Amino acid sequence: MPIRAAFVLAALALATAQPAAAATQRFTVLANGEKVGHLVAEHEGRAASVDYAVSNNGRGPKAKEQIRFDAAGMPVSWTIEGSSLFGSPVSERFAWTDGQAEWTSQADQGRRPAAKPILYIGNDVSPWMLGVYVKALLKAPGRTLPVLPSGEMRLTEVRKITLPGGQGKEPVSLTVYELSGIDLSPDYVLVDSRGELFGTGGGRLIREGYEAHAPRLEALQREISIQRAEDAAKALAHRFDGPVRIRNVRIYDPESMTVGAPSEVLVFRDRIAGVAPMGASTPMRPGETLIDGQGGVLMPGLHDMHAHSSFSSNLFNLAAGVTAVRDQGNDNDALLEMMEGLRTGRLIGPRIVRNGFLEGRSPFSARNGRIADSLPQALDHVRWYADHGYWQIKIYNSFNPDWVAPVAAEAKRLGMGVSGHVPAFSSPDRVIRDGYDDIAHINQLMLGWILDPKEDTRTPLRLTGMARGKDLDLSSERVQATVRLMKERGTALDTTAMILERLMLSRSGEVQAGDAPYLDHAPIGYQRYRKRNFVTINSPRDDADYQAGFRKVLEVVKMLDDAGVQLLPGTDDGTGFSSHREMELYVEAGIPAAKALRIGTLDAERYFRRDGDLGTIQRGKLADFILIGGDPTADIRDIRKVRMTMVGGVAFYPAEIYEHLSVKPFAPPPPVSKAP
Incomplete structure (x- = not known):
């Protein structure tokens, strides 16, 4: 049966279903303790609708879902409309009718005979569906189920806890479950005694009214993750x-x-x-x-000079041959705890050089590290990072351009360096003169040559605007003046070229060249995630502009290397595979392989001033x-x-x-x- 007809039948069945009392579930999305989004689920009888939206760091997914369930609670009809992390359109469909399952998503489409409904794992779903997965798995033999498009999902009970009440709320008994088998890392889901979703691991999604308990849930998630990481260290380290x-x-x-x-x-x-x-x-x-x-x-060993360390990225980096990373912003308490575990050998991972994330307050702020509302507060944050042994300060998009020079001066007085994005409405030349030791991301450098100074780079424009790079004249005085300034001041560039390739060349249903060598080795959920759009392509011209814009990125890599500007190969990704791709892109740009490897090994240690030991x-x-x-x-x-x-x-x-x-x-x- 065609998928369109299946949806018509599903809609008719829904319209004639016996009505039942509606239940509304409301959740808050948190990041670093601040509200950044919402999720509202209306569940009535065998039907549910979900409204989900996040806005953090100038971006975030938005989705409206309609789901119909069979008598056993298995989804048999599911539609998702909205936009993904960077705003590309999402229109996903799944239906099971008369022994046939059909689906279409950004990543793929397919059809499979199925005598009874099979659990479909959505490509662009809201976190509410994690609760649906848990309900289905709790009824399954061995708490394991085959899933569509392929593979199987497993459910493991991890912990039971009780959250106290207060402010008109009753105490809540919760079970923490681990969902694994379809992605590179498991999901952790909190379910109440009635079997209903309460939140996700770490308190990033939490039932409305219980936001005050998020710190406790963060601590619980950290405890669970540390135990898992310690078990991995015992099994995988050979001393x-x-x-x-x-x-x-x-x-x-x-x-x-x-x-x-x-x-x-x-x-x-x-x-x-x-x-x-x-x-x-x-x-x-x-x-x-x-x-x-x-x-x-x-x-x-290889170096990732733009990392955001986690327990899973530590393992992926070791597997990829990455022995040192520069952490460019993290949860400070969690990172310090991780460093202690690495020092004592309870945890395993590459050597980590810590940079302190410093953002300014705005509607577009990234909720990470420390956020400053004033210059005195920013200076105080710098001193905190210095007191805790951080190597550099990393400045971000919403930081006031007028604060950069005094903050950089204070960081250097305390023995730290300065890295970061070019704050909105500033320029690469200005931040270099104000004290940057390196600029994070090649697009942050190039946007200074591409965009109008009045355009706001706190939005996804800092990525989508790179399509305009196709027309950039690298011999122009605007470009060459910045290159001369970088050479004169010894300013390096943290390239992360591979993440620009991943964003600019992402196309629905296609496997990128950088992912092709490894992707069929990965779980199905991650395979599908890598075959999706992150930019919006409305026409062949859009496609051509992004393709040409990325070729210009590689030309800039080669131009800077030829000019003697130090390149710092980074990824802004946690899989380890991306470090391999960064090296490959240096070679595609025209840098000899042997030199690219030197940039990714000895030159990185020289930048850290550790080359006497490494x-x-x-x-x-x-x-x-x-x-x-x-x-x-x-x-x-x-x-x-x-x-x-x-x-x-x-x-x-x-x-x-x-x-x-x-x-x-x-x-x-x-x-x-x-x-x-």
């Missing part, structure tokens, strides 16, 4: 009692940008104890661990490196073949990490043995 000998590897030297002859590397505890040609090293001793590199390339594989340095099953200097795509990551002498095998994360591995671990 060694004695020396570790890594044999038959070719070492990539970032200084010469060459790969050498077969060698051996000896590691003791967290340091490199020796590097020698094969056959010329000290003899193997009893108790040593031998790792056979099988002719692969051993190179310093960035090359030499005796006495910290044992942070990765084993590649190939030679990325000859073919940058080989950077995806990571077989082992070592951080401070602790080994991690990506194959094991990916299996833990429900991702099919890409390369086997190297053979490991112990000398008698």
